[in-house]
Amino acid sequence: MxxxxxxxxxxxxxxxxxxxxxxxxxxxxxxxxxxxxxxxxxxxxxxxxxxxxxxxxxxxxxxxxxxxxxxxxxxxxxxxxxxxxxxxxxxxxxxxxxxxxxxxxxxxxxxxxxxxxxxxxxxxxxxxxxxxxxxxxxxxxxxxxxxxxxxxxxxxxxxxxIVLLDRTPAQRQGDHTIGIVEILDIRFGNVWTNIPVSLVREAGIDIGSRVTVTVDHRGRTIYEQSLLFGRSFADVPIGSGVVYINSLDQVAIALNQGSFAHAYEIGIGNDWRIYLKTK
The missing domain is CATH 3.40.50.10790 (S-adenosyl-l-methionine hydroxide adenosyltransferase, N-terminal)
Structure with missing residues (x-):
């Protein structure tokens, strides 16, 4: 065979x-x-x-x-x-x-x-x-x-x-859950982090929570806003941001029927930090 x-x-x-x-x-x-x-x-x-x-x-x-x-x-x-x-x-x-x-x-x-x-x-x-x-x-x-x-x-x-890339792991730090932008869901512009669902559960974040999302690039705040932690994109109006769990059971950020990555010119790697904080 x-x-x-x-x-x-x-x-x-x-x-x-x-x-x-x-x-x-x-x-x-x-x-x-x-x-x-x-x-x-x-x-x-x-x-x-x-x-x-x-x-x-x-x-x-x-x-x-x-x-x-x-x-x-x-x-x-x-x-x-x-x-x-x-x-x-x-x-x-x-x-x-x-x-x-x-x-x-x-x-x-x-x-x-x-x-x-x-x-x-x-x-x-x-x-x-x-x-x-x-x-x-x-x-x-x-x-x-x-x-x-x-x-x-x-x-x-x-x-x-074996040669490994420098990759910063996700972590809890005080009242923040911190990760990096691992990859972009290219066609739709969603931002996928390396924060596993287990970490957000430890932080008490669940479906329906409001989460302050901060995107930081080399110490400069690119984006900061309170978003709904939803099940899917349809939980928010078209054009609005949402935090959700992606297909690999990690935290992701999206705009419903829009490109979050394009709207805020987001890149990937260790220099792109994501901070989550419950209100």
Missing amino acids: TEALVLQSDFGVSDGAVSAMYGVAHSINPSIRIFDLTHDIPPFHIWEASYRLVQTVPYWTGQTVFVSVVDPGVGSNRKSVVARTRANQYVITPDNGTLTHLCQAGLIAEVRQLDDHKHRLPHMGESYTFHGRDIFAFTGARLSSHAITFEDVGPLLPLEE
């Missing part, structure tokens, strides 16, 4: 890069089943690639193989790795921080260094700039087709040696 092969990259689909990865996979196994996670990761944005994996991987079956290629260090001495999750999915990626969210969520069981001298497209030429095609898609197709095993890809690496 051929396992699903799921591809993610920052390549976009306006040229032939993604199609070339498909072609390599089909050359390994014409019956291979390929799915796209996304190819719209902003160029070089490892943080977003990491988040999209933790958003997606848990909902796929065991043995699914993911290939994630956001690789500003391509051709350098950075490692290539294959991670096995606790649910026995596999993630093939550069060791550049892409595994951060999966690791910190406790979903990674073990990681092997990919021997990319051994596992590479035959006759790949002298280019060192398209490992997504020549190494990652090639290895992903072979792993998903059972032409190689996880143990074949290379030696085990200690989990503590």
Whole structure:
């Protein structure tokens, strides 16, 4: 049986890069089943690639193989790795921080260094700039087709040696619950934080509460307003703000039928702090 092969990259689909990865996979196994996670990761944005994996991987079956290629260090001495999750999915990626969210969520069981001298497209030429095609898609197709095993890809690496991004955890501090903007729900402009539902419950925040929301960027207040903590967007009038629990059970902020991120020019990462305080 051929396992699903799921591809993610920052390549976009306006040229032939993604199609070339498909072609390599089909050359390994014409019956291979390929799915796209996304190819719209902003160029070089490892943080977003990491988040999209933790958003997606848990909902796929065991043995699914993911290939994630956001690789500003391509051709350098950075490692290539294959991670096995606790649910026995596999993630093939550069060791550049892409595994951060999966690791910190406790979903990674073990990681092997990919021997990319051994596992590479035959006759790949002298280019060192398209490992997504020549190494990652090639290895992903072979792993998903059972032409190689996880143990074949290379030696085990200690989990503590895996490159992780600097990511500030959510916390309670006095009467504030504090987190960061993890990601944007891009199409709709909702702002997703890293504050888990458990923290807001500890703070006594529940459906129907009024919450003072402050968005801070490098010490400058970008937004501050009292909002309803609702079940969904429809709990407030069109154009009004609402705090809610998103599909990953974390706090998010939205405008009903509007883009909160666009309206207030919100970015993502540790520099973007969210403070919640009950009235």
